[in-house]
Amino acid sequence: MSVYIRAPLFVLFFGASTVFGATYHNAEHIAGAGFYSSFNFEAIADPTHGRVNYTDQNTAISTNLTFSSDNTFVLRADHQSVVPAGSAGRNSVRIASKNAYTTHVALFDIAHMPQGCGTWPAVWETNEVLWPAGGEVDILEGINDQGTNQATLHTSPGCTMPASRPMTGTPGQLDCNTAVNGNTGCPVVFTPPTSYGPTFNANGGGWYAIERTNNFISVWFWSRNDPTVPADVRAGGSTVDTDNWGTPAGYWPSTSTCDLESHFAPNNIIINLTLCGDWAGAVYPASCPSTCMDYVDNNPAGFVDAYFQFNSINIYSLC
Ligand SMILES: *[C@@H]1O[C@H](CO)[C@@H](O)[C@H](O)[C@H]1NC(C)=O
Ligand SMILES: *[C@@H]1O[C@H](CO)[C@@H](O)[C@H](O)[C@H]1NC(C)=O
Numbered sequence: 006m007s008v009y010i011r012a013p014l015f016v017l018f019f020g021a022s023t024v025f026g027a028t029y030h031n032a033e034h035i036a037g038a039g040f041y042s043s044f045n046f047e048a049i050a051d052p053t054h055g056r057v058n059y060t061d062q063n064t065a066i067s068t069n070l071t072f073s074s075d076n077t078f079v080l081r082a083d084h085q086s087v088v089p090a091g092s093a094g095r096n097s098v099r100i101a102s103k104n105a106y107t108t109h110v111a112l113f114d115i116a117h118m119p120q121g122c123g124t125w126p127a128v129w130e131t132n133e134v135l136w137p138a139g140g141e142v143d144i145l146e147g148i149n150d151q152g153t154n155q156a157t158l159h160t161s162p163g164c165t166m167p168a169s170r171p172m173t174g175t176p177g178q179l180d181c182n183t184a185v186n187g188n189t190g191c192p193v194v195f196t197p198p199t200s201y202g203p204t205f206n207a208n209g210g211g212w213y214a215i216e217r218t219n220n221f222i223s224v225w226f227w228s229r230n231d232p233t234v235p236a237d238v239r240a241g242g243s244t245v246d247t248d249n250w251g252t253p254a255g256y257w258p259s260t261s262t263c264d265l266e267s268h269f270a271p272n273n274i275i276i277n278l279t280l281c282g283d284w285a286g287a288v289y290p291a292s293c294p295s296t297c298m299d300y301v302d303n304n305p306a307g308f309v310d311a312y313f314q315f316n317s318i319n320i321y322s323l324c
């Protein structure tokens with residue numbers, strides 16, 4: 006009897022598997038000074054109310070908040086000054102890609118990510134003009150050196166995820182609607198400690214990747230020394246085949262309860278490092294010194310490790 010029940014499941018499985026994965030071609034290789042031509046600096050008031058002063062490009066370069074060499078791009082919070090009275094906060098950087106993407110793969114080779122009390126770094130994609138109607142995918146995000154990575158979709162109303170999905174991470178709230186529970190979104194918490202913060206850095210960082218299609222959004226993470234890193238991810242070369250990347254850490258399918266195409270416009274890649282604010286400030290842990298704002302204002306040395314170091318970002322498209 007069970008044989009007859011299993012047969013159609015296999016058909017379903019192979020039928021469904023055709024929507025996973027494809028071969029993509031390199032459309033943009035961003036490394037070193039290429040970050041300056043591919044990204045705009047956003048000297049804006051932090052929408053998440055962080056204790057930061059996002060600087061323009063000239064200030065960032067002249068104060069070494071961003072730094073490039075042939076194969077490195079560093080983006081950091083200031084670690085030298087006490088925050089002056091009346092300032093919006095500690096100087097930091099937020100950059101947004103000039104190009105926007107629909108169906109694509111973005112592969113982030115990251116050697117170091119910001120760590121320390123009060124830090125709230127993020128690598129994400131959104132449409133800043135249409136938010137939330139244009140959608141948001143947080144690829145790499147966390148706070149205060151706490152826990153593992155959390156990848157999250159944020160959408161307009163009418164996008165709910167199934168509880169059971171083919172992914173290695175653990176789902177949180179299933180409703181992606183920004184209006185529910187203070188913009189919690191529909192997060193997936195990653196399993197490996199190497200996916201975030203001090204443990205990510207101690208292991209040489211690694212690779213984050215997103216594949217976005219009208220049928221699904223997937224996010225993967227591989228630590229630097231993970232023996233299962235796909236060869237095309239390690240190479241960051243001319244093509245990638247996501248069919249060979251294994252089960253993603255986070256997976257958000259388009260279904261009858263969430264039509265991804267109608268909830269996502271072309272999105273830009275954004276990289277920002279805020280301090281305290283709506284999330285990191287709200288749950289500032291007792292294991293960190295003082296209050297979040299006081300710590301940020303008066304302890305520049307606490308931000309020595311509050312930096313991203315990118316080896317490259319590669320963007321792949323289908324044609
Ligand atoms: C804040 O950033 C702007 C550049 O965007 C810069 O001119 C200004 O000096 C910064 N504020 C402080 C207190 O450093
Ligand atoms: C600027 O930052 C880079 C990367 O962190 C560092 O290697 C370099 O020594 C810094 N330069 C100065 C003048 O501090």
Ligand SMILES: CC(=O)N[C@H]1CO[C@H](CO)[C@@H](O)[C@@H]1O
Nearest residue numbers: 052053125126127277278279
């Ligand atoms: C690190 C950081 O600043 N993260 C935030 C950047 O801003 C967007 C909204 O504007 C937040 O969603 C990110 O979490």
